[in-house]
Amino acid sequence: MYYLGLYWEFIKIRFKTMVEYRTETLVMGIGEILGYLAKFIVIAIMVSKFQTMGGWNAYEIILLYAFNLLSYAVSNMFLYRTCNNLAGQIRTGELDSVITKPTNPFLYLCSSGFMYGYWAHISLSLFLICFCFIKLGIVFTASKIVLLIFVILGGALIQGALNLITTVPAFWLVKSHAIRKIPWAAYDFIKYPITIYHKAVQFLLIFVVPYAFISFFPLQYFLGKNDFSFFHPAFQFLTPVVGIVLFFLAYRFWLCGLKHYNSSGS
C-alpha cells in the first residue's frame, strides 16, 4: 500500500513534465479532437442517411462511439507507453533497470509512463456523452453516474487487457509489434450495434474479443433498450466483471512473460 503513494508521485511528476510541454500537448490534443470529431460526423452522416441502424438512432450510435473512445482513453493513459515501449526496453536492456527496483514492474511502468495527452479524447467523449444523453432526454441520477463510472472503468480494463495480452509476446518474439494490431482490427465492428451483424460476428464480439461489453451492452441499460438478440439481459451489467476477469488473465500472462525474461534474458 505504501507504494501506491510512490506511483501517485510518478503520475504527479508526469503532470509537471506535461506542463513544460503544454503547447505541444494542447496542439496535439486539438488535432486529435478534430480527427475524432471527423469520425463522429461521418457516423452521423451515415445514420442520418439511413435513418436507423439496427433500430438505433444517430444520438444512440454516437453514444456507442463515445463510450468506446472514453474507455480507450482511460486505458491508454496508463498503458500506452508501457505496451508500446516494452519491446524496445527488452531489446536495449532497459527493462533490467525496471526489475532491479523494489517496486512492482508493471505498476512502475504504468505510473512512470502516464500520459496526459488523452485529455483530448476524454473531453470530447465526455462532452458527447452529456450532449447525447440530454438530447435523448435521459436523466442523470446518482446511481446512473456511478454505474457509468464502473462501465467506463470496466471497458478500460477490457481494452487494456487486450492491449497487454498482445504486448506480452514481446518477451518471446523479436518482432512482435504487428500482433498488437490484431484485436484492434475487430474494433471497428462496435461502431454500430452488434445486432446488425451475422450471429458469428456477434459471437466473436462477445466471447472472443469482448468488445460488445464496452459499449453495446451497457448502453442497453442507459438507453432502456431490449436489444439483446439471443443473449441474457444480465449482460448489460457484466462489463466491470468481464473487465476484471480479462485484465486478471492479462496480468497473469504478463507475469509469465516476466518469468520467461528471468530465465532467458534478452
Add this chain to the structure above:
Amino acid sequence: MGMYYLFAKNAFRENYIYRANTLIYLFTGTLSLLIQFNIWQAVYSTQDAVESVNLSEMLTYVVLMAFISRLTESSIGFKLGDKIRTGEIAGDFVRPINLKWYLFADQIGNSLYGIFLALIPAGAMLALYRTFLPPVDLFHGCMFGLSLALGILLGYLLNYFLGLFVFWIKNYGYISWFLGAFTTLFSGGAVPLWFYPPALRAVANILPFRFISFEAVSIYLGKTPVSDIYIVIAGQLIWIAVFFVACRLVWNRAQKVVTVQGG
C-alpha cells in the same frame, strides 16, 4: 530513371522480409473489409437502393476504395519529418537525386506491396460474397485507370506538400491529425460522398480530397455522367498543377530556412 526503379523495388522487398507482419496485415485487412461488408449489408437489408446505389455497387465501392487507399497511403510526412529532425535532410540537398521523386518511388514500392496485401482480403471477400462488379464499360474502365493514376499522383503531392511544413513545425504528428480529419470527412473513404447532405457535399467539392480516390471509383461504377468525366479529369490536373507549384515554392523557402539556421 532506372535508379528510381531500384528504390521502388527495395521498398517492396523490405516489406516482404517481414513475413509475420504480412500475415497479420492480411488478417486485419480481411477483417476490415468484412466489417464494412457487414455494415452495408445491414443497411441494405431494409432497402434495395439508396440514391440509386445498390448493394453490389456499394460492396464494389468498398473493395475499390480499400485497394486504392493502399496505393495512396503515405508516410511521407513522417519520413520527411524524421529526415529533418535527424539532419539527414542536409544530405538530400546535396545529392543528385531529386528528393521528391525518390520518396515517390519509395512510396510506390510500398504501395505495390500493399496491393499484394490487399488482393488477398479482396479475394476472400469475393469468395464469400460473390459480388464484384466490373467497370460499366470499356470506356469507363479506361477513364477509371486514368483518373486513378492522376489521383495517386495528386495524393502524393498533397502529402509531400504538407510534409514540407515539418521544416517549420518540427513534429509531423500535428499535421497528420489535421490531415486525417479532413481525409476522413472529405475523401469518401468510409461513406461515399453521394450520401452526404448537400452542405457538406458542397464543401467536399471545393477541396482536393475527392479527386484522390473517390472520383475514380465513381467513374468506374458509372455514377459520374459521361460529360462530367472530362471535368473530373480536368479538376485532377488542375489540383496536381496547384500542388506541384506549391511544393516548389515551399521547398525553395525551406531551403532558405535550412541554410540560414544551419540545419
Add this chain to the structure above:
Amino acid sequence: MSFIEVEHLSKEFKITKREKGALNAIKSMIHREYTIKKAVDDISFSVEQGELVGYVGPNGAGKSTTIKMLSGILTPTSGKVTVGGIVPYENRKENNMRMGVVFGQRSQLYWDLPMGETFELYKRMYKIDEEKFRRNVEFYTELLDMKPFLNTPVRQLSLGQKMRGNIAIALLHDPPIVYLDEPTIGLDVLAKSRIRTFIKEVNREKNITLILTTHDMDDIEAICNRLILIDNGKKLYDGGLEEFRNTYAGGNLLVADFDADEVVMPDPRLKLIKEEGPRRWISFRKDEIAPMEALNLITARYQLSDFSMQEADIVETIKNIYEKKLHV
C-alpha cells in the same frame, strides 16, 4: 557465512538453431532445434562485506550473466546464490531494496526531472528515512561535486554529470552491495579519476561491498582489491589484485628470443610464464632478484639472440590469459 555466497552456479541458454532457406524455416516451425550454451559453468566464490571485487572477462565470458543472477535479473539453471542471506531471484523486492545498480551504458535518471527531485523520488522508492536521506544527499552531493547542477533538468547534463547522478542514486539508500557495470565508460580522464576516488572513499566510509564489471583495467587497478577472472563461463582466477599483479603481471618481465629449443629456468625466482616459438617471457620480482642478476643467470646457460626488460602490466597479462597463452 560470507556476505555473498555463490555455490556451483550455472546458467544455460537455449539458442534456437537458425537454418537458412525456406524449407528449413517451415521445418523449424514444426520442430525447433536448440543448441545449449553454457554461459556460466559451475562457478563458486564468496565475498565478504566491504570487499571491492573486479569481475573481469572478455565479451561473452559470462560476466554479465553472473552479475544478472547476483542482482536477481536472471534465475540460475543450477547452483545457488545468496546475498546478505537473501536469494536474489527468489525475493526480488527485498533484495532490490538492499542493493544498488549502476549501468554504465544506460542512465536510470528521469529525463525531465532535475537531480534534486530525482533524489526525493528515490527517497520514497527506497523508504529512506528523513534523517538518513538528508545526511546522504549532503554527503554525496558534496563528494561528487553535484551542487552546481542539482537544479538542472537531467536532459541538459553532460555525460559525466549524469554518471555522477546515477552513482549517487544507487548509493542513496545505503545499500550493502552495489553492482557497477562499466561505470566510467565514455568519460574523460578527469571524470574517470574523480569517480574512482569517490568509490574508494565511499567504501572506506561506509564499508559498502562493490562488484565492478568493466573492460577498463585502470578502473580495476584504481578501485579493486580483489580480482575474479572468468572466461567461457569458468572461473580462471580468484584472489587479491596485488597477488595477481605480483604473480602474473607484477615485477618485471624478461622477454628474450632463445636459440635453444628447450628452456628450463636456472633459478626458482625466475618463472617461465609464456612461450611463443623462440620467444620466452620470464617473470621475476625485483625485490627477490636484481634484473642484472636474472639476465646473467639466463645468459650463463643459454644464447639469446634478442632480449628486452619490461614492467609487466595487468592488461597484457589478462589478454594473454584469455588468449590461452598464459597459464593461471
